[in-house]
Amino acid sequence: MPAEISMHRFGEAVSKAADAATVYGALEELSMAHVGAKLFTLMTFDRASGLASRCYSNMPEAYPASGTKTVDSDRWSDHVLDGQQNFVANDIESIAEVFDDHELIRSLGCESVLNLPVVVGGEVLGTINLLHEKGFYTPDKVAAAEILKLPGSVCFLMEKLSKGGQ
Template sequence: MTDLEDLEKRVRQEVGVRLFTVLAWVPERRALRRVHSSHPGEYPVGGEKTVEVAQGWLATCIEAREPYFGPDRAAVREVFADHAVIESLGCGAIINVPVVDGGEVLGVLNILDAEGRYDAGSVAVAESLAPLAVPALRGGAR
């Protein structure tokens, strides 16, 4: 089983990250539950997000199974209610990549760094790493 700490190391090496979390999708509650966090003080494992993110984000990441890319602080502020905490950690760009297995959304990788740090190539690399989270999310992290 791929360990989420190992996945975090790969994301750090291949994409670059200041804040990394993995959220499991809980469809019956339309909620996301944090199962891994690089910053457990600010974003503890077990914490849940219901629709504190914009509906457009859910439509993109969960329903359409497409990554969300917010290249700057304005994009982060527009979508995430916790943008002040995100900014306090020095983050102003975000890549959210759905983790999909057999057509089912299991969760989302949240990859954040300084404003302007990511581009379309970063999103592509993040997408290529998302399948590494499948074993952990299938194996009871949900």
């Protein structure tokens, strides 16, 4: 599906959405159409409090959209949250170097990951997380994923507003 049509559908979903979950679903649809993923999640980050929260998951049994966790300072956070750079790992060994839940990830049939930081006003509001089979996130797919960041900013700003943020 051409990007223009997908972006138009996303815009329609935003304009008609009764809640943030509807918009998150529209971003998932856009992500599937342009990049692909078996597991799709959205995480918000608040660097001031040091907390992260999963606000959306297409596999809520394995990765529920609830609760918060502490954001550790490590290689991943240095790269994604501080450096505001995409993180790509295309095998389970590389995933295991940065994610403690690598066994669960593998059990879901995923051995590659693409984390896209969504930056607004110089601040990472969250990440779009795409996981798929080994070797899936080629340079072409990573480049195609850049289209997701602007719609992702809409999602994370909606999440922030729904929590009373400004």
